[in-house]
Amino acid sequence: MPALPKVLVTGANGNLGHALLPQLFENYQVYTLDRRTLDPSLIPQVAGFFKGDLTNPAFVFDLFSTHEFSAVIHLAALLSRDCEDDPFYGHQVNVNGSVNLLEAASRTRFETKFIFISSVAVFGLDPQEKPFMDLTPVEPTGIPVTAYGCTKRYIETIGKFYSRDRLDFRALRLPTILSPNHRPVPGTSDFLQELVVQALSGLPALCHLRPDTHLPLITLPDAALAILHLLKTPRAHLHQTTYQVQSFSASVQEFIDKLAHHFPDFHPQFFPDSFRQSIIDSWPASLDDQAAATDLGWSPAHDLHSALWDYLVPATKDLLSR
């Protein structure tokens, strides 16, 4: 039996890493790279793990000169809030970390697949001109309103120039990810998980976005599924370098109504946070993922109903009961 192909997953300790590794380890030799020690629960799923800093080019180049990875799944990134607080550090991690990896992977003697996880934050729509329920195509207009979005956009574009030779660069643009959450300090886009926690716990419910805010969403399992599809698709089937996917698109009010149907005491109050609202207003209300369907065979497992009742509500209940 031939050896399984080696794949390197960066930022494996994050949410996406936890969702992805169980899907990968039967068909790949999975190696992980993270700044922190690998979460012990992931150890059974990996062939090896490295602790190191992507912003150090010598470390990255050395890693690729001593290991032959057939694919890189690059999840490691500083999230938006941290990038806005410190654009220099955000640049080091999200841009230089990625460029170091691109350069290292492009120097290998064979073709390496490179999956870059991008974000809907690359869009910078004018809220006045924002298409409402139109499916927004992959070509962004406007300037990202976050430093985070600028870093993601740059790697989407510069990755193409590493693809001329042996690098097979592919970017996957994800919207807000829905996953169970009980963190006390929310990020830009954790508000919907917060609502599930509030509905389940009977706490006074607060919503930091206007009810008419319409946005694309993806569940964590669907995000992992999309990455797997992009990883498996042969290069000849691809017609573009950046694909975008969503599970579905919904308004905050639709999300709340769906929850309230089963939690009759759930009546959130709206206190829109102008900073978070302005960021989300610069994103499309819905993404066109037809190219992913055609080229990658992508179709989401979740719609609004199943995302809540088959995934978010039971998983959050489970988290809260621990």
Added chain:
Amino acid sequence: MPALPKVLVTGANGNLGHALLPQLFENYQVYTLDRRTLDPSLIPQVAGFFKGDLTNPAFVFDLFSTHEFSAVIHLAALLSRDCEDDPFYGHQVNVNGSVNLLEAASRTRFETKFIFISSVAVFGLDPQEKPFMDLTPVEPTGIPVTAYGCTKRYIETIGKFYSRDRLDFRALRLPTILSPNHRPVPGTSDFLQELVVQALSGLPALCHLRPDTHLPLITLPDAALAILHLLKTPRAHLHQTTYQVQSFSASVQEFIDKLAHHFPDFHPQFFPDSFRQSIIDSWPASLDDQAAATDLGWSPAHDLHSALWDYLVPATKDLLSR
């Protein structure tokens, strides 16, 4: 008499530096920074010069902690051809060099003006949809077709996030610069100067672009003038962070016809170079510089006629006779 404000000019040894320094030195204490030793002809125009590498953050941070610059004019960059050949080095110089400067300038105790020289290469127009003679507004559409354009676009956008505090970031987007030239190996956009050399020397004339190629142009003195305008304008007068300017816009055929009027033996043959043609086809045919006119008081000194007969032809003649 109060001391003149200190301004740091990076990449001072380049074409733009040579054009700019004579305009600056009477009103500013000019300090220069370049990888190479300062061109001796510029020494009378400077208060001091540093030889150093912008890609080394420690060097850049140290420079700003020991000198108080009220403005930075950041001209240093790897040009397009070099970025395409080596995107990693292009990234180090054009992106990391710029971000190191942005970070260093934003850490100072007072507001620093930061003038970043960007390029029409940030556009990535589809030639099928390219507006012909419409004035193209400042908001780019499409993805730059060069790595160089990607690096310039990223700094245009990330610069805004350094402007929240004490940094006063301003980007100036320039088209192809017209200046005398007699280099044997042309770059992407030196073809028009080459034609002047060929017309003057009576050499067989070759043109590497299709005659119907229409493009925005700026003379070197006009480019220096635009930088001065952007430097002098108070922050309160600015309505955007990126401005674009041109002297005029012309087709290759118009340029040739104008030259042929005085050089009756000048009959260039067209051998379009598909690589260079495809790059220039992704740029607008003409730039809308109305915002620069309104906010900065910009108006170009040159049109096609005066650019040729008052500047390019006599200056090239002068160069060739040396």
